[in-house]
Amino acid sequence: MQKTALMNTTTVKTRTDYTKLIKTNEPYILGDDSTIVYGADMREHTTFRIGGPADAFIEVTSPEGLVKAIAGARAARIPHFILGGGSNLLIDDCGVSGMVIKNRYKNITVLDPQSLNYLLPSLSPQESETAVFLLAGSGTKLSEIVNFACDNALTGCEFLAGIPGTLGGAVYGNAGAYGKSIGDLLVMAKLINDSSSISCVERDYFNFNYRTSRLKKSGECLLSAIIKLSRGDEKKIKTEVDKIITERHLKHPPEYIGCAGSFFKNVAPVTPNSRRIAAGYFLELAGAKDMKHGNAEVYSKHANFIINPGGATSAEVLNLAKKLKSKVLEKFGLMLEEEVLYIG
Ligand SMILES: Cc1cc2nc3c(=O)[nH]c(=O)nc-3n(C[C@H](O)[C@H](O)[C@H](O)COP(=O)(O)OP(=O)(O)OC[C@H]3O[C@@H](n4cnc5c(N)ncnc54)[C@H](O)[C@@H]3O)c2cc1C
Incomplete structure (x- = not known):
């Protein structure tokens, strides 16, 4: 499987079918919560509504399911691709060789500041009064984070309103708008690293830049992230989010x-x-x-x-x-x- 931003329209494609190998390795790939569909139509899983079938489409809803799918694919040398919301992709009409791992690991938790003592010394006294840290699973949609922030009067992520996709896809490409990006909010994260174990990293690790992060080269998978927001005025936050969504509806x-x-x-x-x-x-x-x-x-x-x-x-x-x-x-x-x- 080739993942690239450089598009060559003249390349003649050879496509290896991994279905048999995936079937043999199912017990090492599927967690208790995972499902698998062979030959899934990728038009149904991308916002472009373009793309041929994936050899196997695996949906995971837990960190364990995500780790197992990735580790199983690596062990059996099956090409695999993490799919978030499918909102930044053009999938070839020939389809996808190997496994598409659809990440539905979602949750949002407000962290207890006591458990974050190691972060707080870096905050100014005023920031530590108002800062609120959210821990979110990488399959959480950005819209779910924005809605959670609105409902809990948290400010800082309004600019993400209306951007489709998941936290994982957003961190991968440092998604953003209005001069801000997700990398500005991220404090710490858990990654599934090259050896399929979990590592805990801080913001600097990601080398965030315009629409890019270290994940584009490293092949690591974002498992979860802690983002920093602040307490704010619920009415102002909702007004700003509504304004952004209205602007987007007019242009998009x-x-x-x-x-x-x-x-x-x-x-x-x-x-x-x-x-x-x-x-x-x-x-x-x-x-x-x-x-x-x-x-x-x-x-x-x-x-x-x-x-x-x-x-x-x-x-x-x-x-x-x-x-x-x-x-x-x-x-x-x-x-x-x-x-x-x-x-x-
Ligand atoms: C109408 C519309 C408006 C948009 N507006 C904006 C905008 O304003 N700003 C902007 O930046 N983008 C915008 N986008 C593009 C897109 O929504 C973002 O790039 C989004 O962050 C992609 O997230 P996703 O979950 O859909 O990723 P996907 O498209 O599913 O995947 C994108 C890449 O991320 C990787 N990935 C996904 N999850 C993980 C993970 N957990 N760990 C590691 N890698 C992972 C995938 O393997 C893939 O390489 C827009 C798209 C649409 C359709």
Whole structure:
């Protein structure tokens, strides 16, 4: 299985089928809470609604289930891929070789400050009065964290409102909006490391940067994370969240239209310390909004969104993306970089 942001539309694919090997190893892969479906249609598990079948689709709901699936796959040398909400992915029409491990390990707990004495010395006196630490399972949806924060008058994560997907996917790609990202909130985390055991790491370990983290290279799986919020005014928090969600509804396609968010990363600024420039700005000036390839189209309200109104294939999306990149390169001399991850 290849996971890459660089998309090559001309590669001829060879696809190994791991079904038999997975069946033989089921007892070493499936925890008590896990389920398995062979040949699952990946269109049903991604927001793009594109992708062929996965050899095996395994759903886990507990840390033990997640560790067992990963350890079992590694021991039997079966390629595997952790799926969160499937909201940042383009899966190839050929499907996925090996195992897709759908992470549904969800929970949110408010930590007792007494149990966090090791964190508190680093807080200012005012911060330690208002800081609240949440521990969340990596399969928890960002929307569940935002709703929990709203219901408990906790401020700090309003900017995550309306971003689809799970905590695990967000940390992997350092998801964010309005100049903030999940890495700003994360304090500590548990990872399933290379040897399939659990390690506890602090924020610096992740090397967070714009839409990236160490997890993109290390192959470690986020098991859970502690994020820092503060006590705030419930009404103000809810008003801010509602405002962000309304803005998003105006700019983004409705849920029944397939898409994976911004297709390209925003462009690094020329001068240090200034903000990135929206890739959509260059795409719009390059005439992207009128472009389509087969059933894949650029969304009329957002030039950096490629949409699947129905029936688009991964090849059509890749071809459209290639055309968009050429247009921007031709007009501005800029090489856009994909934000959406291609699995093929
Ligand atoms: C309408 C729309 C709007 C969007 N708006 C934004 C936005 O404003 N800002 C933004 O940043 N993104 C945005 N996105 C993109 C996407 O929602 C985010 O990137 C999100 O964080 C992806 O999370 P996910 O759980 O869906 O990850 P997935 O798409 O399932 O997976 C993405 C990657 O994360 C890895 N991964 C998942 N879980 C784990 C784990 N537990 N441990 C290690 N790796 C893991 C996967 O293996 C994969 O490589 C948008 C998408 C859509 C469809």
